[in-house]
Amino acid sequence: MTGSPTGPRSVRGSSGTPWLYLAPALVVLGGLLVYPVYQLGLISFLEYTQAQVSGGEPTSFKGFGNYAELFGDGEFWRVLLATVVFAAACVVSTLAVGCALAVLLTRVRALPRLALMLAGLGAWATPAVTGSTVWLLLFDPDFGPVNRMLGLGDHSWTYGRYSAFLLVLLEVVWCSFPFVMVTVYAGIRAVPAEVVEAAALDGASQWRIWRSVLAPMLRPILVVVTIQSVIWDFKVFTQIYVMTNGGGIAGQNLVLNVYAYQKAFASSQYSLGSAIGVVMLLILLAVTLVYLRLLRRQGEEL
Numbered sequence: 001m002t003g004s005p006t007g008p009r010s011v012r013g014s015s016g017t018p019w020l021y022l023a024p025a026l027v028v029l030g031g032l033l034v035y036p037v038y039q040l041g042l043i044s045f046l047e048y049t050q051a052q053v054s055g056g057e058p059t060s061f062k063g064f065g066n067y068a069e070l071f072g073d074g075e076f077w078r079v080l081l082a083t084v085v086f087a088a089a090c091v092v093s094t095l096a097v098g099c100a101l102a103v104l105l106t107r108v109r110a111l112p113r114l115a116l117m118l119a120g121l122g123a124w125a126t127p128a129v130t131g132s133t134v135w136l137l138l139f140d141p142d143f144g145p146v147n148r149m150l151g152l153g154d155h156s157w158t159y160g161r162y163s164a165f166l167l168v169l170l171e172v173v174w175c176s177f178p179f180v181m182v183t184v185y186a187g188i189r190a191v192p193a194e195v196v197e198a199a200a201l202d203g204a205s206q207w208r209i210w211r212s213v214l215a216p217m218l219r220p221i222l223v224v225v226t227i228q229s230v231i232w233d234f235k236v237f238t239q240i241y242v243m244t245n246g247g248g249i250a251g252q253n254l255v256l257n258v259y260a261y262q263k264a265f266a267s268s269q270y271s272l273g274s275a276i277g278v279v280m281l282l283i284l285l286a287v288t289l290v291y292l293r294l295l296r297r298q299g300e301e302l
Contacts, residue, residue, distance in 0.1 A: 037281065043274040050268035066275040075251075076259070076276075083234065083255040086165055090233035093173045095226065098180025103210060105185045120178035128175065128238035135171045136243055158244055161252040168239050168253070176232060180225045187221040188214060223295060227288055234284060237261070256280050 044066055051057040070076050101120070105113050123131070139146050141154040157167045191214060199209045215222065237257040240247065247254040247262065254262075256276060264273025 040274050040277050040281075043271055044278050046271050048271040048274075053268075053270070062271065066271045067279075070272060070275050070279070079251075079254045079256055079259045082165075082253075086169070086255060087230065087233040087236070090169055090172045090176070090236070091226065091229045093169065094176045094180055094229050094233070095222075097173055098177040098225070099184050099210075101177065101181045102184035102188060103206070103214075105181070106188055117182070120181055123174055124176075124178035126175060129242055131175050132171055132239050132242035135167065135174075139167055159249070161248065164244050164248055164253050168236075168243050171239050171243065172233060172236060176229065180229070183221055183225050184218060187218045191217055219295075223291070227291065230287055231284055234287075235280060 045061060045063060046052075047060045047062045047065075052059045101116065105116060108116070126134075136158075138144050139157045141147060141156045147153065147155055158164045195213060195217075196209060199213045204212070235257050236255060240253060240255050240258050241261070244253040247258050257280070260273045260276035260280070263269045263276060
């Protein structure tokens with residue numbers, strides 16, 4: 001009796017099948033992600049200004065000259081520091097508001113929960129340009145209702161550096177917290193009710209239940225929303241550009257994305273703008289990899 005090796009052979013032969021299913025998506029990602037990143041990196045090593053774009057001068061290889069010029073510019077470091085601090089404040093605020101409202105959703109009845117979910121999803125679905133314009137109208141020094149309610153008269157929120165950053169932060173949190181809220185709420189609903197009830201019977205407060213019971217069980221979800229928030233908030237462009245009119249008075253509210261836009265399109269220094277884009281990409285990759293590595297060291301399953 002001859003044994004048939006079709007079983008093991010079929011298992012070995014099917015090892016490439018998942019890649020066949022993934023191939024169309026990989027081709028699309030290659031065209032939409034890999035090629036633009038390659039072009040971004042290539043231009044950052046060239047002398048590429050309006051003269052080269054128009055064909056008046058030949059394109060020349062500059063090597064790391066663009067990066068040396070960028071790192072030697074004090075304004076770049078000032079903008080980088082402002083971007084890091086602003087993005088960190090946005091991430092912490094978004095996570096705090098989103099997680100607090102996710103817990104609140106588990107405590108209210110169906111109708112208030114539905115209203116809060118619809119309001120949050122409405123904010124999430126609002127285009128960034130529209131949301132930024134609405135917030136500018138709300139805080140307008142002449143006609144905005146916020147100044148009247150607070151008794152601030154004709155105070156201009158976009159005139160001062162910190163008040164302008166605060167205004168943009170509020171808008172960013174407003175349009176970002178629904179993602180955190182919905183994701184964390186779904187994770188909380190998946191936690192066995194008996195675990196939360198046992199902690200409550202032991203006399204744990206709501207904060208203690210969140211810190212000692214829910215947060216550790218939701219760590220993989222919190223990792224996802226944190227990394228997503230870091231990426232979104234570090235590369236904020238629309239809100240800053242619209243609400244501070246391109247970066248504020250004398251560039252006091254510039255962040256890296258707006259700074260790159262000004263270098264590339266306002267000054268026609270496309271190679272410097274590309275170099276800033278590469279630096280942003282490397283920073284985001286480094287932050288994500290370090291964060292994931294720290295979690296792996298703690299034995300977390302992602």
